Amino acid sequence: MTIDRIxxxxxxxxxxxxxFIGLTIxxxxxxxxxxxIRLIGGWxxxxxxxxxxxxxxxxxxxxxxxQLDKSSIQLxxxxxxxxxxxxxxxSCFPDKTSIQRIGGAGIHFTLIDGRYRAMFNFLEHxxxxxxxxxxxxxxxxxxxxTQQPEEVIRLIKKMGNIENAA
Numbered sequence: 001m002t003i004d005r006i007x008x009x010x011x012x013x014x015x016x017x018x019x020f021i022g023l024t025i026x027x028x029x030x031x032x033x034x035x036x037i038r039l040i041g042g043w044x045x046x047x048x049x050x051x052x053x054x055x056x057x058x059x060x061x062x063x064x065x066x067q068l069d070k071s072s073i074q075l076x077x078x079x080x081x082x083x084x085x086x087x088x089x090x091s092c093f094p095d096k097t098s099i100q101r102i103g104g105a106g107i108h109f110t111l112i113d114g115r116y117r118a119m120f121n122f123l124e125h126x127x128x129x130x131x132x133x134x135x136x137x138x139x140x141x142x143x144x145x146t147q148q149p150e151e152v153i154r155l156i157k158k159m160g161n162i163e164n165a166a
Contacts, residue, residue, distance in 0.1 A: 005069050011147060017062055019105070020058040028051035066152065073130070091130075091162060116138040118139045121144060
């Protein structure tokens with residue numbers, strides 16, 4: 001079986017990776033200390049959960065893969081994957097939303113301009129927004145990081161036959 005791949009990009013972020021590894025270590029140290037003095041209880045459980053959470057983030061959110069083929073665009077962040085059929089794209093455009101509004105790296109969901117948005121992003125990379133014709137659950141827009149936003153928008157418009165996308 002052949003994949004009619006048109007575009008493939010793997011994006012990573014040293015800053016994001018360092019942040020998540022740093023938070024893993026920050027919460028792992030008190031966990032080890034509480035465990036070493038045999039202080040079993042709420043604090044031990046809290047620090048274990050927080051260090052495990054950020055360890056998962058460190059491993060899962062290392063690479064964002066953006067793949068465009070003849071029928072869809074696929075976004076993959078570790079174990080999480082989102083597929084957008086090209087025939088469900090209403091428009092695509094550069095994301096101008098402030099990074100403070102987004103709230104961080106990874107996968108986030110938020111309301112922007114009255115539309116619920118799923119975001120697959122790193123902090124320091126540009127983003128592209130895809131407006132959906134038919135929402136997926138509550139999601140009306142999907143934004144994702146890319147190092148080549150103009151090329152990604154051009155290809156999506158071309159492959160999805162989108163006229164004058166915003």
